[in-house]
Amino acid sequence: MIEIERKFLVTSDAFKAEAFAQNRIKQGYLSSVPERTVRVRIKGSKGFLTIKGISNESGMSRFEWEKEIPAADAEKLLLLCETGVIDKTRFEVKSGSHIIEIDEFYGENEGLIMAEIELKSETESFKKPIWLDKEVTSDKRYYNAYLSKNPFKSWLHP
Template identity: 45%
Template sequence: MGIEIERKFLVDHKKWEAADKPEGQKMQQGYIVNEQDRTIRLRIAGDIAYLTFKSGKGISRHEFEYEIPANEATELFRQFVKTGIEKTRYHITYADKLWEVDVFEGDNEGLIVAEIELDNEYEQFELPPWAGQEVSHDGRYYNSSLSVNPFKNW
């Protein structure tokens, strides 16, 4: 993958509830390395799993993601993951752009975040009606941060 350029927005709960949306997919994410400027993440979504390496800060970060067998991911989770999160992800196309909306569960329940991946940091796009305040530069909203300082503690 190389470079991921991603912007994040809080989601208005009432507008989200009223929105037409597809079925979401439950995900479990855990962190093998969870440092301020780099992470190694393990994600299990149904019978598909990924190992992801990220580094950097801000909206442009290096990202390398590899699909791995789900049974191996389950074992890696058991042996190496210390912190994690659970969420349901929805994929929604709005104004010809793909949005990923994460509805968090567990200690992060009540938090809904929308993400959009861009081709460059200055790319223009239209916000969906349920997208609110931008939080791209607030590190608290990184999934890796939520795994150690969950939303319920804010």
């Protein structure tokens, strides 16, 4: 239940031609404090409740627990969430033996395209596609919980 992932900015939409799946995602936070974020998500036609702990020093690893819930329940829980629902499309691209998830954001976070890759260890290597740019793993501004309160469009210098 420890999630290890790295995050990168994306330089172009070339990933879209490589994507084998895509889903619209709407998510909100019942709690966005770093020590325990509680997220409600609707991904496609499915609902999810996720609890994440605080990240380690590198920003790569943290506790994560996720449970699928009925989409109707997720819709109701979204009404209880803190201000700032995230709206995005997630594209999935195969890269070697890994899946890279690329999020294209809408609304107040429009203009931000970010990729995540889950790894088995913090030192595991992976094939890096040409459209992956600057790594932002340890930059907390790129956490969705942060973006829900401090949208990308409001940043002076992203």
